Amino acid sequence: MTDRPPVPRRRVLLRPLGTVGLSLAVYYLIPLPDRSDAFTIVLLVVGLATVAVVLAWHVRAIVSSHYPRMRAIEALAVAAPMFLLLFAAAYYLLARSSTDNFGTGLNRTDTLYFSVTVFSTVGFGDIAPQSSDARLLVTGQMIGNMIFIGLGIRQLLAATQLGLRRRASADSDGDPGTTG
Template sequence: MNRTGSARWQALLAFVRSLVTAGVLVTLYYLLPLDSSFTPTTVVALAVGIAGVALLLAWHIRRIRQSPWPGLRAVEALAVIVPCLVLLFATAYLLMDHTASDSFSEELSRTDALYFAMTVFSTVGFGDITARSEPARLLTTGQMALNFLLIGVAARLLMNAVEESRRQHEQRTAGTG
């Protein structure tokens, strides 16, 4: 298979892997029993989840640097990392709402919590669901801060990994040609 055909195949594989991964994550979010309360254990679990997302980012950066298709790997990394972060916060919002129903302007279903987390992530903020309690506002503010980090720092790290991989690939190609 020539490089163009291989690139198309790699793009298709990256798209399918990203779609399947996001689908599995969303399915787990809807199927896992999330009827407990928002407790200190939840806060620890959220912190561990955020650390896990950071480790996942580091793993993807390493994978990008080693890949002959770094741009595709960077897109795939974002297609996995963003849903992980949004679903972590959706879970936290849902559990917080179970604990204190006045935390948000309305009672949250799983879909409402996911919707709220996504509107916070995208900075759209329609205002139909709002954080009312101080803990809910602190959690929302924390998500906003992490969103900026993900958009700024993670995107830069991913782009650096892509550039480095391409540079290494060009050096290898120039050395053999």
């Protein structure tokens, strides 16, 4: 059995929490325009492509990691907030462009809450899309949710299993492997 570096316990907790905290800070501090327009669509498409790239990078890192489970947790701590905050920002822009889109004005906390309720399929009904544009955006998130959960989580789990098998094989061969 090879010697792996010890699991830094603080890193296991602090890095994912720090990532979530930083993501929330960026969401609340980044200046966004007053209106929803083509920028909203570009923001969402570029953001979703970025989430896909981040997930792909993390999948590769998980496979080569000494601690694939920890890396998978870190990947979720990056990708899930990115996904939810992208939709929250799009809802915020849509809500600011017209109160007709949601029936009331929404702030960033309201739109983050709405994004999480749509993601979790809870849908309390206290915030609901009223316009066709808002309904299309919510529909887009629901489809994105299925893709994120179905494909994204599946890839992270498969990478974790592959990483664990690679690590076990390296341990039995006496190969120190790579760090991660």
